[in-house]
Amino acid sequence: MNDISPQAGAFPAAARCATGCGDGEGSVQVALDPALRIDGAKVFAIYGKGGIGKSTTSSNLSAAFALQGRRVLQIGCDPKHDSTFTLTKRLVPTVIDALEGVDFHPEELRVEDFVYEGFAGVQCVEAGGPPAGTGCGGYVVGQTVKLLKEHHLLEESDVVIFDVLGDVVCGGFAAPLQHADRALIVTANDFDSIFAMNRIVAAIGAKARNYGVRLGGVIANRSAAVDQLAKYNEATGLSTLARFPDLDAIRRSRLRKSVVFEMEDAPELDAVRTAYLDLAASLWAGVEPLAAVPLRDREIFDLLGFE
Numbered sequence: 001m002n003d004i005s006p007q008a009g010a011f012p013a014a015a016r017c018a019t020g021c022g023d024g025e026g027s028v029q030v031a032l033d034p035a036l037r038i039d040g041a042k043v044f045a046i047y048g049k050g051g052i053g054k055s056t057t058s059s060n061l062s063a064a065f066a067l068q069g070r071r072v073l074q075i076g077c078d079p080k081h082d083s084t085f086t087l088t089k090r091l092v093p094t095v096i097d098a099l100e101g102v103d104f105h106p107e108e109l110r111v112e113d114f115v116y117e118g119f120a121g122v123q124c125v126e127a128g129g130p131p132a133g134t135g136c137g138g139y140v141v142g143q144t145v146k147l148l149k150e151h152h153l154l155e156e157s158d159v160v161i162f163d164v165l166g167d168v169v170c171g172g173f174a175a176p177l178q179h180a181d182r183a184l185i186v187t188a189n190d191f192d193s194i195f196a197m198n199r200i201v202a203a204i205g206a207k208a209r210n211y212g213v214r215l216g217g218v219i220a221n222r223s224a225a226v227d228q229l230a231k232y233n234e235a236t237g238l239s240t241l242a243r244f245p246d247l248d249a250i251r252r253s254r255l256r257k258s259v260v261f262e263m264e265d266a267p268e269l270d271a272v273r274t275a276y277l278d279l280a281a282s283l284w285a286g287v288e289p290l291a292a293v294p295l296r297d298r299e300i301f302d303l304l305g306f307e
């Protein structure tokens with residue numbers, strides 16, 4: 001299996017964990033408890049800049065896997081807790097809500113307190129988040145995986161999709177990468193999305209030193225043109241797995257609390273459905289890991305023509 005090279009430039013020595021508490025060279029994050037490893041299921045972590053359409057992409061992809069007969073578990077890892085909205089047609093209570101309800105005694109929780117069935121039988125979980133400005137989002141993801149493991153929901157799934165909070169700003173937001181086999185990045189063809197993607201590539205490279213996660217590829221979203229993305233892919237070694245246009249029908253599907261498979265037939269939506277089904281089929285068959293090397297910030301400005 002190919003490896004992913006770490007980002008050019010090492011993590012500053014002063015910021016490293018001096019006590020061996022981290023999850024490897026250059027990290028200050030607590031190592032993954034081996035008891036929380038997800039065995040059996042194919043695990044995908046979906047990243048991308050905030051507002052780029054990760055939840056829409058994740059939900060439609062989950063639906064496509066389910067329509068192909070897979071048992072799917074989607075875990076929303078954003079405090080906004082709307083990842084599974086189009087699958088369940090509501091904002092379901094989060095794991096944090098459920099834990100609050102039992103005064104943080106997880107042993108009192110039942111599966112139905114935090115897992116909700118959505119379109120085509122997709123099992124939906126929203127990790128939720130701590131109140132703004134307090135607590136740790138990464139900790140919440142860890143607690144969610146722990147609960148799912150204790151209730152045997154992970155081994156009863158064929159596919160697990162983590163839909164992860166926008167931009168990678170710290171090790172906590174990268175926690176799902178400890179569990180994933182393949183990380184997929186949703187992006188549009190603009191500078192900000194590609195800049196955010198570059199940081200995600202670096203985060204995946206860092207996690208790949210100590211965990212099995214590898215870059216699976218890029219999902220181009222809401223993009224008529226892909227010229228900027230093509231330049232970035234070529235410079236870094238990334239490649240695009242699927243491309244979804246900026247269609248009003250896709251936006252409407254979210255307003256209608258529906259995945260694209262529930263919308264009325266239209267030629268442009270047929271193509272989108274086929275693209276999601278093709279993406280699910282190729283991910284299930286297995287995509288080769290990409291040996292991508294992120295750029296330095298200055299290099300992205302130069303590459304994409306900004307001063």
Ligand code: SF4
Pocket residue numbers: 135136137138139169170171172173
């Ligand atoms: S910034 Fe990251 S590591 Fe720090 S509390 Fe938030 S999620 Fe946790």
